[in-house]
Amino acid sequence: MTPTRMAWKAMKRRCTDKGQDAYPFYGGRGITYCSRWELYGNFLEDMGEKPEGTSLDRINNDGNYTPDNCRWAEREVQAYNKRTYSSNKTGIKGVAWHERDRRWIVRISVNNKKILLYGGPDFFEACCARKSWEAKRARAWGIN
Numbered sequence: 001m002t003p004t005r006m007a008w009k010a011m012k013r014r015c016t017d018k019g020q021d022a023y024p025f026y027g028g029r030g031i032t033y034c035s036r037w038e039l040y041g042n043f044l045e046d047m048g049e050k051p052e053g054t055s056l057d058r059i060n061n062d063g064n065y066t067p068d069n070c071r072w073a074e075r076e077v078q079a080y081n082k083r084t085y086s087s088n089k090t091g092i093k094g095v096a097w098h099e100r101d102r103r104w105i106v107r108i109s110v111n112n113k114k115i116l117l118y119g120g121p122d123f124f125e126a127c128c129a130r131k132s133w134e135a136k137r138a139r140a141w142g143i144n
Helices: 003-016 039-049 075-080 123-141
Strands: 054-058 069-076 093-097 105-112 113-119
Touching: 003 039, 039 069, 075 113, 093 123, 113 123
Parallel strands: none
Antiparallel strands: 054 069, 093 105, 105 113
C-alpha cells in the first residue's frame, strides 16, 4: 500500500470509525471528508502523491477534509496549525501559566525539540513572543 493510500484510509477512519482513538478529535467534532473523496482515485487526483516527510493537513483546523482545505504539510507546519486546546485558559496557543515558577511560559516544538520563547511575569510579552514567532514562521512557509 502506498503512503498516499495509507493517508487517505487514515483520514476516512478518523472521520467515521468511532472505535479509533483519534475519532473524538475528528468525526466526534463533526469533521468529515467530501463525498468525492469516498473514492481513492478522486483523492489522488485532487491531492497528488504524498511527498516524503509530509502528512495530510487541514488548513482550517475546524474545517472538513476537502480539496480547498487540505495540503501535504511537514510536521512543523502542522504543529503551527493546531487548534487551541480546551485546557488552555489564555486563548493563545502556546502560552501557559507555570504555577510552580509563577511565570508565563511560551514554548514551541521544532523537530521534536522544545524551545522556550519566553519565560517571565508579563502576559502581554508572552503573547507577543508567541505571535511574533507565528508571524515569522507564517512568512517562511507562505501562510497568511
